[in-house]
Amino acid sequence: MPSSKRSSPSRAPSAQHPRGGQRPRSGPATGHSLVDQVALLLTQLRQSPQPADALLAAHFKQHRNLGPRERGAISEACFAVLRERNWFTHLAKDGPGEAAGRTRRLALLALAHTGAGVAGATPEEAVWLQQAQATAQPANLDDPMRHNLPQWLAQRLQAQLGDEAWPLAQALLTPAPLDVRVNIAKAKRSALAVSLAADGFENDSTPYSPWGLRMQGKPRLTQSDAFRQGEIEVQDEGSQLLALLVDARRGDMVADFCAGAGGKTLAMAAMMRDQGRVYAFDTSTHRLEGLQPRALRAGVRNLYPIAIAHEADERLKTLAGKMDRVLVDAPCTGLGTLRRSPDRKWRLSEAEADQYPELQARILTAAARLVKPGGRLVYATCSLLREENEDLARAFAAAHRDFEPVPVAEVLAKAKVAQAEALTHSLGPSRVEATVAAADEAASEPATASRLAPSPYLRLWPQRHGTDGFFAAVWQRRR
Ligand SMILES: C[S@@+](CC[C@H](N)C(=O)[O-])C[C@H]1O[C@@H](n2cnc3c(N)ncnc32)[C@H](O)[C@@H]1O
Numbered sequence: 001m002p003s004s005k006r007s008s009p010s011r012a013p014s015a016q017h018p019r020g021g022q023r024p025r026s027g028p029a030t031g032h033s034l035v036d037q038v039a040l041l042l043t044q045l046r047q048s049p050q051p052a053d054a055l056l057a058a059h060f061k062q063h064r065n066l067g068p069r070e071r072g073a074i075s076e077a078c079f080a081v082l083r084e085r086n087w088f089t090h091l092a093k094d095g096p097g098e099a100a101g102r103t104r105r106l107a108l109l110a111l112a113h114t115g116a117g118v119a120g121a122t123p124e125e126a127v128w129l130q131q132a133q134a135t136a137q138p139a140n141l142d143d144p145m146r147h148n149l150p151q152w153l154a155q156r157l158q159a160q161l162g163d164e165a166w167p168l169a170q171a172l173l174t175p176a177p178l179d180v181r182v183n184i185a186k187a188k189r190s191a192l193a194v195s196l197a198a199d200g201f202e203n204d205s206t207p208y209s210p211w212g213l214r215m216q217g218k219p220r221l222t223q224s225d226a227f228r229q230g231e232i233e234v235q236d237e238g239s240q241l242l243a244l245l246v247d248a249r250r251g252d253m254v255a256d257f258c259a260g261a262g263g264k265t266l267a268m269a270a271m272m273r274d275q276g277r278v279y280a281f282d283t284s285t286h287r288l289e290g291l292q293p294r295a296l297r298a299g300v301r302n303l304y305p306i307a308i309a310h311e312a313d314e315r316l317k318t319l320a321g322k323m324d325r326v327l328v329d330a331p332c333t334g335l336g337t338l339r340r341s342p343d344r345k346w347r348l349s350e351a352e353a354d355q356y357p358e359l360q361a362r363i364l365t366a367a368a369r370l371v372k373p374g375g376r377l378v379y380a381t382c383s384l385l386r387e388e389n390e391d392l393a394r395a396f397a398a399a400h401r402d403f404e405p406v407p408v409a410e411v412l413a414k415a416k417v418a419q420a421e422a423l424t425h426s427l428g429p430s431r432v433e434a435t436v437a438a439a440d441e442a443a444s445e446p447a448t449a450s451r452l453a454p455s456p457y458l459r460l461w462p463q464r465h466g467t468d469g470f471f472a473a474v475w476q477r478r479r
Contacts, residue, residue: 153345187232266294423460
């Protein structure tokens with residue numbers, strides 16, 4: 001990204017806890033201090049191919065004596081380093097302890113930054129930390145320390161979004177909110193909001209999804225009655241909107257082609273009030289297994305999970321042309337979810353990112369065969385990149401004239417989604433998106449200014465909508 005005069009998204013590590021919570025006073029009961037634990041995990045995160053949340057979960061399973069507060073402090077510190085790795089690495093460059101000490105210095109900075117305290121620091125490290133905090137100057141930093149993205153991704157976002165890449169990069173450095181979807185087959189959102197609040201789970205309605213509640217803080221929802229009774233399911237508001245686009249109706253035949261553990265499958269089944277059929281396909285048996293207990297809790301019985309070998313699996317042939325609704329929640333770079341999985345940006349190479357569109361096109365083409373005449377096809381990703389989104393949707397439409405694009409704003413408005421229009425604008429640098437009428441105006445703007453353009457697609461952005469980044473396109477198969 002080019003230099004920008006804006007203030008830096010990063011902050012000097014502070015000893016204050018950002019949410020004013022209490023610090024864990026001492027190191028955990030394992031005999032290792034928080035600094036030791038975070039340093040150990042940062043090393044493992046660097047070396048292991050496992051996603052950060054899985055690696056942390058395995059660590060906590062091994063150290064059952066860690067209390068919730070220590071677990072929270074360790075997780076927050078590790079995620080802080082993953083989010084702002086360039087900035088923290090810059091600060092931790094020099095100091096006591098040489099090479100091995102660098103990871104400890106990262107741990108110290110992160111624990112101080114999240115307010116957990118640095119019990120376990122040596123006196124020398126404590127002095128270093130104080131100095132680092134006093135001299136950290138977030139202003140005038142090089143761009144990589146401000147956007148905290150790998151260079152290839154920063155450049156691509158800048159090329160595709162213009163200046164809007166900066167607010168996006170900042171939004172990706174913040175933790176995501178905790179959203180739940182109310183299971184409309186079991187409860188009403190307004191009533192559930194009140195009963196959750198009465199049980200101490202403060203919440204607000206999500207701004208767009210009519211099914212969503214945004215929890216205040218990070219409460220342990222699994223301990224709520226609403227969760228045990230299957231009245232809520234944790235799901236980002238953006239994911240809820242994707243399920244709403246499918247508009248699965250009672251009695252429909254529906255295929256969720258890339259169902260995973262069934263987040264959207266369950267939302268569609270709830271819409272159908274358990275009438276009709278939902279086929280949940282996925283190539284991962286392991287992920288599909290996660291669907292069963294959730295379906296039980298939600299009281300859903302009309303699900304048919306089927307593990308397929310690949311998108312051209314023979315078993316799909318018998319269902320060709322029979323589905324009222326097909327959702328393709330395609331495997332993708334996942335860059336829209338970097339608030340939750342910041343490790344993803346460091347693990348994903350440009351070459352890997354460039355392999356997705358081909359797979360996505362193959363899956364979408366195979367899934368389209370299941371749609372019956374008059375039926376609906378929805379393609380979705382949680383990617384930020386055009387290659388996986390608009391480019392892919394346009395190429396599919398050009399090659400499949402029997403599929404007619406359906407403007408997403410219409411579908412959302414029908415589904416009672418607030419401010420539907422605001423969710424369907426594509427973003428781009430002015431020189432690319434400028435219409436002929438706006439060309440003169442665009443010419444007078446700096447080349448990197450961003451422009452919003454009306455689009456037939458859904459585009460959700462963390463910096464604009466507070467959701468994860470999502471894309472969706474909708475088509476109807478001609479009769
Ligand atoms: C974005 S995830 C789906 C998330 C899921 N829909 C949800 O709401 O939780 C993409 C899924 O596609 C699956 N997948 C990958 N290749 C596939 C293929 N060729 N055919 C079908 N599913 C595939 C992956 O196993 C993964 O579960």
